[in-house]
Amino acid sequence: MSHSQLxxxxxxxxxxxxxxxxxxxxxxxxxxxxxxxxxxxEELRNLGHGIKAHMLSNLDVYLKEFEANANKNGVxxxxxxxxxxxxxxxxxxxxxxxxxxxxxxKSMLTEECHLNPYLEAExxxxxxxxxxxxxxxxxxxxxSHIVLPAIxxxxxxxxxxxxxxxxxxxxxxxxQYLTGEARKHLRQKFIEADAxxxxxxxxxxxxxxxxxxxxxxxxxxxxxxxxxxxxxxxVEKIIPRQEHLGVFLRLLAxxxxxxxxxxxxxxxxxxxxxxxxxxxxxxxxxxEQLSRPDFRASLHCIRCGACMNTCPIYRRSGGHSYDATxxxxxxxxxxxxxxxxxxxxxxxxSTLCGSCSDVCPVKIDIHAQLYKWxxxxxxxxxQPFIKKKSMEIMGSIFAKPSQFETVGKIARWSxxxxxxxxxxxxxxxxxxxxxxxxxPKESFDDWYKNREANKTKND
Amino acid sequence: MKVGLFIPCYINQLYPQVGKATIELLEKLxxxxxxxxxxxxxGQPMAxxxxxxxxxxxxxxFVNNFKDxxxxxxxxxxxxYHVKKHYDIIPQTEEVTKVRTNVYELCDFILNxxxxxxxxxxxxxxxxxxxxxxxxxxxxxxxCSEVVGPKFSYIEELLTEVKGVxxxxxxxxxxxxxxxxxxxxxxxxxxxxxxxxxxxxxLESGVEVITATDTSCLMHxxxxxxxxxxxxxxxxxxxxxxxxx
Numbered sequence: 094m095s096h097s098q099l100x101x102x103x104x105x106x107x108x109x110x111x112x113x114x115x116x117x118x119x120x121x122x123x124x125x126x127x128x129x130x131x132x133x134x135e136e137l138r139n140l141g142h143g144i145k146a147h148m149l150s151n152l153d154v155y156l157k158e159f160e161a162n163a164n165k166n167g168v169x170x171x172x173x174x175x176x177x178x179x180x181x182x183x184x185x186x187x188x189x190x191x192x193x194x195x196x197x198x199k200s201m202l203t204e205e206c207h208l209n210p211y212l213e214a215e216x217x218x219x220x221x222x223x224x225x226x227x228x229x230x231x232x233x234x235x236x237s238h239i240v241l242p243a244i245x246x247x248x249x250x251x252x253x254x255x256x257x258x259x260x261x262x263x264x265x266x267x268x269q270y271l272t273g274e275a276r277k278h279l280r281q282k283f284i285e286a287d288a289x290x291x292x293x294x295x296x297x298x299x300x301x302x303x304x305x306x307x308x309x310x311x312x313x314x315x316x317x318x319x320x321x322x323x324x325x326x327x328v329e330k331i332i333p334r335q336e337h338l339g340v341f342l343r344l345l346a347x348x349x350x351x352x353x354x355x356x357x358x359x360x361x362x363x364x365x366x367x368x369x370x371x372x373x374x375x376x377x378x379x380x381e382q383l384s385r386p387d388f389r390a391s392l393h394c395i396r397c398g399a400c401m402n403t404c405p406i407y408r409r410s411g412g413h414s415y416d417a418t419x420x421x422x423x424x425x426x427x428x429x430x431x432x433x434x435x436x437x438x439x440x441x442x443s444t445l446c447g448s449c450s451d452v453c454p455v456k457i458d459i460h461a462q463l464y465k466w467x468x469x470x471x472x473x474x475x476q477p478f479i480k481k482k483s484m485e486i487m488g489s490i491f492a493k494p495s496q497f498e499t500v501g502k503i504a505r506w507s508x509x510x511x512x513x514x515x516x517x518x519x520x521x522x523x524x525x526x527x528x529x530x531x532x533p534k535e536s537f538d539d540w541y542k543n544r545e546a547n548k549t550k551n552d
Numbered sequence: 553m554k555v556g557l558f559i560p561c562y563i564n565q566l567y568p569q570v571g572k573a574t575i576e577l578l579e580k581l582x583x584x585x586x587x588x589x590x591x592x593x594x595g596q597p598m599a600x601x602x603x604x605x606x607x608x609x610x611x612x613x614f615v616n617n618f619k620d621x622x623x624x625x626x627x628x629x630x631x632x633y634h635v636k637k638h639y640d641i642i643p644q645t646e647e648v649t650k651v652r653t654n655v656y657e658l659c660d661f662i663l664n665x666x667x668x669x670x671x672x673x674x675x676x677x678x679x680x681x682x683x684x685x686x687x688x689x690x691x692x693x694x695x696c697s698e699v700v701g702p703k704f705s706y707i708e709e710l711l712t713e714v715k716g717v718x719x720x721x722x723x724x725x726x727x728x729x730x731x732x733x734x735x736x737x738x739x740x741x742x743x744x745x746x747x748x749x750x751x752x753x754x755l756e757s758g759v760e761v762i763t764a765t766d767t768s769c770l771m772h773x774x775x776x777x778x779x780x781x782x783x784x785x786x787x788x789x790x791x792x793x794x795x796x797x
Contacts, residue, residue, distance in 0.1 A: 101741035110745060118724070125697055134700040403698065405728045409745050442739060444732025444746075445600060447689035451698035464638075467602035484603035491561070491598075492609025494590040501565040508566075522737040526744040527775030530566045537564040537571035541587050 095438040100410035114408040116244060121402040123351030131347070140340050142456040145393035148331055149383060155298040155331045156374065162301025163372055166363040173375045176206035182373050183208060183290070183323060184215060190321045190369065192287035198305065198312035199223040200292030201239050201396055202325050202375060205418045220282045222311040224275055231258045237412025239419060240349050240398035245411050279311070289315030293326035294395070295341055299334045302362035303372070306345060306355040313359050323371045324361065328379050329392040341395060344454035348397035382430045387465045391426045393455040400449035400459055406442055415439060422449035426462040429470065437474045440466035501536055508532030555585045556621035558655070560631045561593035567767050573790040574627045574658060581666055585625070588617045596634040600733045604641050611642045619647040623665060624655040627790045629687020629765040632657045637690060657765055658790055659706040660693055669713050675792050676716030680759030681707055682750070682773070683726045684766035693765065696726050707765055707789055714792060720757045731772040747776045754784065761785045763792055
């Protein structure tokens with residue numbers, strides 16, 4: 094289904110839309126308060142943008158530097174060209190270590206690769222340990238937001254879900270009780286785990302180390318307890334130097350949730366004695382995106398989710414309406430690069446208001462890229478005949494003033510004279526909930542010409 | 553200074569009163585303003601729908617109409633932005649570059665080119681300002697809440713000087729209204745919801761009149777207000793700045 098179809102389904106429950114909108118606006122507002130306290134915020138954004146642009150232009154160099162340093166630290170580095178290879182590598186490592194139970198902290202990359210179903214089909218247990226991720230995992234749903242995966246669920250829905258899956262008592266959606274129970278459940282999983290999977294927020298070429306940011310400490314819990322740690326990262330997660338972390342950690346936490354710093358920014362460098370650490374570096378369409386001059390900046394993304402929180406369409410249509418791993422504005426410029434046809438409605442799920450670009454901590458020109466994808470989509474994917482034809486007709490009318498005048502006259506007459514029931518009948522989506530303006534008798538053009546003619550007469 | 557008045561297509565056909573207010577206002581300010589006939593559209597509706605190339609004829613027509621003016625002034629941030637930002641699809645001749653450089657939104661022109669603030673207008677009403685996105689984040693006609701920096705707003709600077717106007721603060725001062733061109737139709741449900749929320753925000757703060765630099769946003773809001781019979785008036789900023797109630 095198209096974004097607009099899924100969005101109109103979401104909009105059938107207006108109370109839920111209001112609640113979803115307010116919850117995310119609250120996060121956006123918290124972000125505003127926290128960034129307005131940073132004196133040189135805009136400079137920080139420029140720096141973040143600059144470092145990422147530099148990294149992308151020298152990606153090969155930094156990736157090799159990172160690999161060499163990680164190897165020196167005793168970490169095994171693997172390369173995956175696509176999702177399939179990534180999943181195979183993960184499975185191979187798990188099998189080599191005889192791991193059956195896996196705990197996983199939040200990683201959008203493994204969502205993108207559909208790792209969970211792949212491992213489950215092999216008979217392995219994969220438990221998402223981020224609370225929001227665990228909630229959507231129990232509900233058998235994909236995350237609807239990259240930072241707040243279960244934001245589309247309210248506490249009563251979580252109550253019911255936990256009763257069903259974790260055997261909790263009915264608690265009228267008491268968040269304290271529910272998180273307590275989730276904690277107990279997850280602790281058990283951490284203790285039993287044979288391997289821990291994490292994502293990577295930043296991988297530092299200079300040191301071969303990497304940083305994982307969580308607010309729940311779940312990445313640490315998994316990685317410190319299990320004998321094997323597998324960290325999965327997209328190629329664009331590289332930053333050149335350790336000192337650049339200061340820029341990105343500040344940008345990330347404030348943009349994501351309005352916190353001055355994420356609760357746990359955990360630095361991993363080498364495996365503990367007797368343990369193993371693997372890093373899988375994944376391309377999966379990223380170098381192709383890098384080859385598109387208009388869209389390469391989409392790879393600057395540090396996955397803060399600020400563009401989702403600020404997007405008035407995302408807030409009122411829900412993450413699932415995008416039907417893509419990464420929803421919202423950033424997803425709408427990334428996804429068409431993966432499958433233009435499948436994601437062809439996403440760049441149109443925007444008013445091009447530009448709020449996403451202004452909120453983006455690494456200054457991705459998101460709305461400009463949405464506009465550019467639109468131009469490509471209409472050329473390279475099948476479009477509804479009516480849309481194509483009407484644009485062609487409009488284009489030719491606007492190219493000739495005399496035609497425009499005639500069409501304008503007819504339109505004004507229709508709006509003035511036809512019954513409302515006809516004007517607002519079904520093919521006119523505008524008229525479903527909105528009136529159209531009454532057509533004035535005289536256009537501005539007519540008025541001006543009359544006025545000039547009268548002036549000449551009076552002279 | 554020779555000024556060409558650019559009246560967007562929907563204002564020309566559906567809201568001629570906005571065009572009249574604009575030209576009257578400029579004439580009051582002793583601007584040598586001419587409305588070149590033969591205007592159609594800037595090409596934005598096709599371009600935002602992904603059919604930029606279908607708008608090429610409109611772009612050429614626009615440049616032909618306005619190439620000889622020192623400034624081009626329009627009561628629309630969105631259309632001015634389109635000319636400035638997206639007229640890169642036709643060859644960048646001297647004429648095209650000149651037109652793109654010299655096109656101004658009305659408030660911007662009055663404040664920053666004419667350098668006038670007090671227009672002698674009076675309008676004794678509680679006014680809510682809708683900051684249209686293309687003007688705000690495209691042309692930077694004001695500061696937006698996302699960006700850290702000094703706060704300013706051209707439309708409010710002019711409005712404060714209008715006698716009797718009380719500018720009412722709204723909760724989400726610069727969130728989009730949901731118009732978005734063809735978005736209003738293709739994403740009908742979300743568009744309408746955004747508009748309804750915007751109107752609610754204004755009503756809750758006691759606004760009597762919503763105004764903006766762009767009639768397109770206002771047409772969408774007016775459509776909702778009229779359908780739902782809500783106690784709000786919708787006026788373009790030119791109409792307020794030109795009024796002497």
